[in-house]
Amino acid sequence: MKILVPVKRVIDYNVKVRVKADQSGVDLANVKMALNPFCEIAVEEAVRLKEAGIATEVVVVSIGPAAVQEQLRTALALGADRAIQIDTEHNLDSLQVAKLLSKVVAEEQPQLVILGKQAIDSDNNQTGQMLAALTGMGQGTFASKVVVADGKVKVTREIDGGLQQVELTLPAVVSTDLRLNEPRYASLPNIMKAKKKPLDVKAADSYGVNLSSNVTTLKVTAPASRQAGVIVSSVDELVAKLKQEAKVI
């Protein structure tokens, strides 16, 4: 069984985000970039399925300029077998990403697509669901457990009130939540080996997908900042402030 894992290059989760003065977006110049944490979990899950003898090949794909090869190499070092970079300078929305990925699915014919539930930059939480829609596949979103057996995948989903199990016919799309697994660290030998693994580059234009979006960003601003309040010295003072000043209890 082949598993396709779409991954995204995003700002490192530890970096303090700064909005550009001209309100055109977030300043990404000279900022540390990384594999989106949810994508890392997706790669780990696919590699574990391969190690368990369930999957035979793990293919990672990322959409963006040559810089995304860095994250593809990271995924290869974690255990993916080969990588595809869909080369574009466009800043794509989820729908366009899902359309490109649906073309990759048609070419590669994976039985399972595992991807992160959201990217920590755009925070959209859409791509997996859209890809499932475009390919007619079932979707197991926000997965905390994935079991593949008998042509089906049973997914335990993190939902608002607790957990839900659904069963999907393969091929299917699974999106990862934080508790699915704890990704490994790539070892130095594996990082070296990853440099020799195949990485194909394909032009985004070659897929025949309209890459323009109907959504335009008018401005990006910093959120209203909260002022630090006061440090109280005792529980009595805290209770008094909450009752008399804030009037919330």
Next chain:
Amino acid sequence: MSILVIAEHNNQSLKADTHKAVKAASQIGGDIHLLVAGLNCAAAAAEAATLQGVTKVLHADSAVYQHQLAENVSLLVTELAKNYQHLVASATTNGKNFLPRVAALLDVAQISDVIAIESADTFVRPVYAGNAIATVKSSDSIKVLTIRSAAFDAVDTGNNATIESISLAKDAGVSSFVSEELTKSERPELTAAKVIISGGRGMQNGENFALLNGIADKLNAAIGASRAAVDAGFVPNDMQVGQTGKIVAPDLYIAVGISGAIQHLAGMKDSKVIVAINKDPDAPIFQVADYGLVGDLFAILPELEAKI
């Protein structure tokens, strides 16, 4: 112009998120129709008809909608969508699950987690864990939005909208429901609570979360947790407040033993009043707290419970 809001319910009653999604829809302007799709959900449909601003309730009752499977619900909503300019759902795990599927089937974008409506085509949403706020404009023929409940008030009830039954019932045939384990709690839900008390890594273990119970009882509060506490296995994930957990904005948020990582702040910094209790005076949580108390939470919590 008309707007279709997709209700969030458990087949018996509506979730509070629906009242807020309808509020957001009312700010767009136009007729508001509210879809209640489920199984034996007539009571939820009847409740939907009481929401102010709703002109019509669409009631789809079928086994294929019982568990809100995204594959089936999206077929229904896509079929209905051609009569509307806006589709609106709550940014709950349910809304996040089925609505992007609808958008893709309609070949339009989805605007996720809307926190303000500027006009019928311009919306405000947080990105980068709320560290930046984007204003976006859509020229799609149908605007598809999920609404962050914490950013909108609930609409009032007392309305008496008409209820129309719809017989569409399509099973996509690729997914099935197996089971569900819902956390049973007498406490209010995190996203609906007026007061929330949350514990972090400083709680040290799951048993110590019991120290929050007495205070939560007295304040009718929900109990939440930071991702650190969830990752450490102290408490289940459905208690997580943060960028990837629940986004809350209660009147009072009490953070206990939580350092205040940006991912946690993203989930609670719009609370009206924030109290932080932490032994580390340099913890970033104090930079957003209205009232900070530096000290040992194991001494402070029993005292707070006694005095509150």
